[in-house]
Amino acid sequence: MIKHALTAHRAKDFSAWYQEIITAADLAEDSGVRGCMIMRPWGYGIWERIQYLLDQKIKETGHENCYFPLFIPLSYFAKEAEHVDGFAKEMAVVTHHRLKANDDGLGVDPDAKLEEPLIVRPTSETVIGTAFSRWLQSWRDLPLMYNQWANVVRWEMRTRMFLRTSEFLWQEGHTAHADRESAMEETLNILELYRSLAEDCLALPVITGEKSEDERFPGADATYSIEAMMQDGKALQAGTSHYLGQNFSKAQNIRYQDKEGEFQYAHTTSWGASTRLIGGVIMTHGDDDGLRVPPLIAPQQIIIIPMLRDKPEDEPILEYCDNIAQQLRTKSPFGEKLRVIVDKKGAKASNKRWSWVRKGAPLILEIGGRDVEAENVSLINRTSLYNENGKVAFQTLSQQEFIDSASTLLESIQSALYMQAKQRLDDNIHHDVEEYSGVESFFAKDKVNPGWLEVQWSKPTGEALDKVVERLKKLKLTTRNIPQHARPATGKCIFTGEQAVERILIGRSY
Amino acid sequence: MIKHALTAHRAKDFSAWYQEIITAADLAEDSGVRGCMIMRPWGYGIWERIQYLLDQKIKETGHENCYFPLFIPLSYFAKEAEHVDGFAKEMAVVTHHRLKANDDGLGVDPDAKLEEPLIVRPTSETVIGTAFSRWLQSWRDLPLMYNQWANVVRWEMRTRMFLRTSEFLWQEGHTAHADRESAMEETLNILELYRSLAEDCLALPVITGEKSEDERFPGADATYSIEAMMQDGKALQAGTSHYLGQNFSKAQNIRYQDKEGEFQYAHTTSWGASTRLIGGVIMTHGDDDGLRVPPLIAPQQIIIIPMLRDKPEDEPILEYCDNIAQQLRTKSPFGEKLRVIVDKKGAKASNKRWSWVRKGAPLILEIGGRDVEAENVSLINRTSLYNENGKVAFQTLSQQEFIDSASTLLESIQSALYMQAKQRLDDNIHHDVEEYSGVESFFAKDKVNPGWLEVQWSKPTGEALDKVVERLKKLKLTTRNIPQHARPATGKCIFTGEQAVERILIGRSY
Structure with missing residues (x-):
C-alpha cells in the first residue's frame, strides 16, 4: 500500500483533505483576522498566473483596465434597492476615521465619526455606474468596456479558504452598450472567455449556461455561469457573467443620446472571476499527495x-x-x-x-x-x-x-x-432521471462523487419556482445552470409534470 | 507664439497646470468618494507598466509575493506604540458588518457592531510581523523576504491626485534578517533598486540618501529615500526603504534560534513605492501640451x-x-x-x-x-x-x-x-550657501524653480534637531536627505555653527 504524503484522504474526508492540502501545498493560511486568509507565495503565484492569462484575454477583447475606489458611500447602495436586498447587506462599514489614545491604550475616536458611512466594496456596480453616468453622453461613446483588478469584502459568516472568505481578490468587468442585443453579445462573449480560461488554462472542464431566475445576481436580468465539478461531486460556480438590462442604468442615470438625438438608457453588463478559481484547481486536480498544478x-x-x-x-x-x-x-x-x-x-x-x-x-x-x-x-x-x-x-x-x-x-x-x-x-452527469422521486433516491445514495443530474423542466417562475427551490433545498440541492449545449427538451418537467422546455443541472454545490 | 494644448502654463501656475494635465491626459478623475480617485485607463496603464518593471526587480532580488489581509485588528496597532504615534492615527475604522433597512431607506445595523474594530491597513508591518513571528523558528529560515501589491488607506485631510490620496496603490516589501548587517544590506539594496526603477525606467533622476531623524518612518532606526525634483523645484519623496532594527521584532516577538540554540530577535526592514510615482512622472516630464510618457x-x-x-x-x-x-x-x-x-x-x-x-x-x-x-x-x-x-x-x-x-x-x-x-x-542643487541667513535669502527669491540647497550640518539630535526643524518650517522647508554620494563635510554646520559632519539637502516638498 502506498503511504501518501497527506494524512487525510479525499475519498474518506474531502473537507479535511481540502484543509490539509492548503497547508501542505503552502497555498494559504489563516491570518488571525476574521474570515481573511494570507495567500502564501505558491498560492499567490498561481493567482498571478491566472491574472496574467485572464488579463490578456480581457485586453484582447477590447476592455481597458482602470481602478475605482475601495469605499462606496452608503447612499450609492440605497439607489439600487434590489441589488442591495440580494446582497443580504452583509458588508464592512467604515464609520470613523481616527484612533485615539484612551484608558485601554488605543480606541476609536468618537469625535471622528464620518457624516456618511462608507462601505468597503462588495462589488462595484454602484460606484462604476455613477462614473458611467458622467462618462456617457452620446451613442458615439458606446460601448464602454472596463475592467478592474481589486479586493472586495463580503461579510461571510462561514468562511472557507479560497472558496468563501470575507476579503477576496478578483477582477470585475463593467460595460455599457446601446441595446439589449450588443449587451447580450458581450455577456456571452465573456462567458466564452471564462470557459476558455477555465478549460484551456486551468484544465478545469466546465459547463456553460444560464442560471435559473432564483440564482441570478441581484439586479440582473440574466446571469450566466461556468460550473466545474469537484472530486466530491459538488459544483463550483467558477465565474459569472451578468446581463443587467436597464436596471442599473435607470437607477444610476446611465444614458446617451442616440443618432436621432433621443435619450436612451444604456444596457449594462458585469462579470467577475476570483481567487475562488484556486479552490477549484485544488479540488479538481489535487490528490492524496498534494496539489497538481496545471x-x-x-x-x-x-x-x-x-x-x-x-x-x-x-x-x-x-x-x-x-x-x-x-x-x-x-x-x-x-x-x-x-x-x-x-x-x-x-x-x-x-x-x-x-x-x-x-x-x-x-x-x-x-x-x-x-x-x-x-x-x-x-x-x-x-x-x-x-x-x-x-x-x-x-x-x-x-x-x-x-x-x-x-x-x-x-x-x-x-x-x-x-x-x-x-x-x-462526463461520467458524473446523469441524464436518466425522469421523475422527482428519482432525484431523491439518486442523491440518497452515499457515494464519494454523487455527481449531478441533468433533468428536464418547464422553467417555472414566481411561486412555482419557489416551490422547486424549496424541494431541492431539503435535499441540499440547487439548480446549477441550463447548459448551453444540452439537447432540447422532449418530455415532462420533473418538478411540475408540465411540458418541459429545457434541461437544467441540479447538484450540491460550494 | 505657440498656442499650447493646455490652458494652464506650468511656469505661471504649477498647481493649476498639474490639475489640468491629469484631466487632459486622461490619467485620473475625482471619484466623488472623499479623497479617493478613479484611475483612468491611460493612468492605470502607466501604473501597470511600473508594476511590471518593479515586480521583476523585486523577484530577481529573491523576494516572493504574497497577499495579507486588508483589515488589521485594532489591538495589533496597540502593540507598536511608536509606530502608531507616528501614523497620526488617521485611519479608516470598520466598526459594523451589516446594513439594515430603516426609515431613511438604508442605514448601519446597530446590532452588527464588531467586538473589535478593524483598521483598513495604512501599511502592513503589524499584520505581516505577526505572521513572521509564526513563520520564523530557526536561523535556517532566514532571511524572510516578502512583498505584496496592495491598496492602503490613510485618512488624509488635504488630498491631491496621485500625490496624496486617502486610498492609494503600492507595493510594500517586508523582510527579516539574522543581524543588523544583513538587514542594512537589504535596506540599501532596495534603495538602489528604487533608484534604478526611477532613473532607468521612469527617467526620473533622483538623489539617494538617508533621511534625517525627524523624517524617519515611525518605528524605524533608519529611513532611506529617493528624492526627485519637480519642475517647480519641489522635492518628491518617491520611494522609501526602512531599517527597522529590532523595534518591530521585539514588539511582535519575531525571533529565531541561532546556531548555538539561543533565541535572538530578528532585524527587519520594510520598503514601499506607490502610485505617487505617477505624480512624479507628470511633474517631471509634463509640459504645456500635456504629459510626455517615457x-x-x-x-x-x-x-x-x-x-x-x-x-x-x-x-x-x-x-x-x-x-x-x-x-x-x-x-x-x-x-x-x-x-x-x-x-x-x-x-x-x-x-x-x-x-x-x-x-x-x-x-x-x-x-x-x-x-x-x-x-x-x-x-x-x-x-x-x-x-x-x-x-x-x-x-x-x-x-x-x-x-x-x-x-x-x-x-x-x-x-x-x-x-x-x-x-x-543638477542645475538646481546649490552648494554655495554657508550661513543660515543665506538659506533665508535664497528661498525668499520668487523663482519658477527655487531648487534645493545642499548644506553642511552637524547632524543635531533631540532638541537641537527640533530647533532646526522649526526654523526650516518657518520657510516651508524640510530636510530631504543626506545624499549618499555627497562630498565629505569640511566646514561649519549652518544651523548650529558646530563642526559639520555631513551634507544634507533642504528644499520645499510635496
Whole structure:
C-alpha cells in the first residue's frame, strides 16, 4: 500500500483533505483576522498566473483596465434597492476615521465619526455606474468596456479558504452598450472567455449556461455561469457573467443620446472571476499527495533539486543543474518562456522532493553525482507519481533528451489533467432521471462523487419556482445552470409534470 | 507664439497646470468618494507598466509575493506604540458588518457592531510581523523576504491626485534578517533598486540618501529615500526603504534560534513605492501640451492615426496602418515587444492627434492617402513637438526607414527625457550657501524653480534637531536627505555653527 504524503484522504474526508492540502501545498493560511486568509507565495503565484492569462484575454477583447475606489458611500447602495436586498447587506462599514489614545491604550475616536458611512466594496456596480453616468453622453461613446483588478469584502459568516472568505481578490468587468442585443453579445462573449480560461488554462472542464431566475445576481436580468465539478461531486460556480438590462442604468442615470438625438438608457453588463478559481484547481486536480498544478498556471514548471552533501563534490552538481536550467529557459511551452528553478535550499533532497510533490510542481528533477557523470536526469512527473509497485516513479533520461522534450512533456501534462477531469465530469452527469422521486433516491445514495443530474423542466417562475427551490433545498440541492449545449427538451418537467422546455443541472454545490 | 494644448502654463501656475494635465491626459478623475480617485485607463496603464518593471526587480532580488489581509485588528496597532504615534492615527475604522433597512431607506445595523474594530491597513508591518513571528523558528529560515501589491488607506485631510490620496496603490516589501548587517544590506539594496526603477525606467533622476531623524518612518532606526525634483523645484519623496532594527521584532516577538540554540530577535526592514510615482512622472516630464510618457512605461509607445473620411478610400489607408503596426510589433525596444496601436476611433484625425499629444504617447504617426501612395509616414516626436516656427514638427520618413529606426527612436526619447530632467536636477542643487541667513535669502527669491540647497550640518539630535526643524518650517522647508554620494563635510554646520559632519539637502516638498 502506498503511504501518501497527506494524512487525510479525499475519498474518506474531502473537507479535511481540502484543509490539509492548503497547508501542505503552502497555498494559504489563516491570518488571525476574521474570515481573511494570507495567500502564501505558491498560492499567490498561481493567482498571478491566472491574472496574467485572464488579463490578456480581457485586453484582447477590447476592455481597458482602470481602478475605482475601495469605499462606496452608503447612499450609492440605497439607489439600487434590489441589488442591495440580494446582497443580504452583509458588508464592512467604515464609520470613523481616527484612533485615539484612551484608558485601554488605543480606541476609536468618537469625535471622528464620518457624516456618511462608507462601505468597503462588495462589488462595484454602484460606484462604476455613477462614473458611467458622467462618462456617457452620446451613442458615439458606446460601448464602454472596463475592467478592474481589486479586493472586495463580503461579510461571510462561514468562511472557507479560497472558496468563501470575507476579503477576496478578483477582477470585475463593467460595460455599457446601446441595446439589449450588443449587451447580450458581450455577456456571452465573456462567458466564452471564462470557459476558455477555465478549460484551456486551468484544465478545469466546465459547463456553460444560464442560471435559473432564483440564482441570478441581484439586479440582473440574466446571469450566466461556468460550473466545474469537484472530486466530491459538488459544483463550483467558477465565474459569472451578468446581463443587467436597464436596471442599473435607470437607477444610476446611465444614458446617451442616440443618432436621432433621443435619450436612451444604456444596457449594462458585469462579470467577475476570483481567487475562488484556486479552490477549484485544488479540488479538481489535487490528490492524496498534494496539489497538481496545471503547467500553464504553475509559478514554476520544473524544479531541479541538486542532491547536496555540503562537500566539495557539490560544486559540479550545482553547475550541472544551473546549466540545465539555463537551457530549459530557452524553451517556450505554451508560447511562453519556460519557468524553472534550482532549489538550492539547505535541506535534505528527499524533504525538498516531497515538498514540491505536495505543492504540485509539474516536473521534478533530482540530480546526484551519478547523474552528472552519466549526463542524465532523474525525473518525477507529478501526474504519474507512482509506478506499479507503489514506489515513486523515477524516470532516467539523458540530459539532452529531457531538455528537448521538456516543452512537450509540460504540454502533455496540461492536457492529461484536463482529460482526467473532463472524463470525471462526463461520467458524473446523469441524464436518466425522469421523475422527482428519482432525484431523491439518486442523491440518497452515499457515494464519494454523487455527481449531478441533468433533468428536464418547464422553467417555472414566481411561486412555482419557489416551490422547486424549496424541494431541492431539503435535499441540499440547487439548480446549477441550463447548459448551453444540452439537447432540447422532449418530455415532462420533473418538478411540475408540465411540458418541459429545457434541461437544467441540479447538484450540491460550494 | 505657440498656442499650447493646455490652458494652464506650468511656469505661471504649477498647481493649476498639474490639475489640468491629469484631466487632459486622461490619467485620473475625482471619484466623488472623499479623497479617493478613479484611475483612468491611460493612468492605470502607466501604473501597470511600473508594476511590471518593479515586480521583476523585486523577484530577481529573491523576494516572493504574497497577499495579507486588508483589515488589521485594532489591538495589533496597540502593540507598536511608536509606530502608531507616528501614523497620526488617521485611519479608516470598520466598526459594523451589516446594513439594515430603516426609515431613511438604508442605514448601519446597530446590532452588527464588531467586538473589535478593524483598521483598513495604512501599511502592513503589524499584520505581516505577526505572521513572521509564526513563520520564523530557526536561523535556517532566514532571511524572510516578502512583498505584496496592495491598496492602503490613510485618512488624509488635504488630498491631491496621485500625490496624496486617502486610498492609494503600492507595493510594500517586508523582510527579516539574522543581524543588523544583513538587514542594512537589504535596506540599501532596495534603495538602489528604487533608484534604478526611477532613473532607468521612469527617467526620473533622483538623489539617494538617508533621511534625517525627524523624517524617519515611525518605528524605524533608519529611513532611506529617493528624492526627485519637480519642475517647480519641489522635492518628491518617491520611494522609501526602512531599517527597522529590532523595534518591530521585539514588539511582535519575531525571533529565531541561532546556531548555538539561543533565541535572538530578528532585524527587519520594510520598503514601499506607490502610485505617487505617477505624480512624479507628470511633474517631471509634463509640459504645456500635456504629459510626455517615457517610452519604457508608456502603455502604448507608438500611435498610428489613419486620416479617415468615411469613404471607400479609407480601406487601403487602414490596411497600410495595420501593416505598419504588425511590422512594428516584431521590434523589441528595451528588450520587450514594441507596443503600438492603430487608433481607428471615429473622430477627426487632428482631434485624435491632440488627444495623444496631451496623453504623451512618445511617437504619433498620421497616415493619409498621400503617405500610402509614397509609402511614407508622417511622424510627430512628442519630445520635440514644435519646429522653429512654432508649428507642429511633422517629419516625413519612408515607411521602411521608420520601422527600422523605431526601436532606436524610442530608446533615444527615453534617454532624452532622462537627460533633460537630470540637467534640471543638477542645475538646481546649490552648494554655495554657508550661513543660515543665506538659506533665508535664497528661498525668499520668487523663482519658477527655487531648487534645493545642499548644506553642511552637524547632524543635531533631540532638541537641537527640533530647533532646526522649526526654523526650516518657518520657510516651508524640510530636510530631504543626506545624499549618499555627497562630498565629505569640511566646514561649519549652518544651523548650529558646530563642526559639520555631513551634507544634507533642504528644499520645499510635496
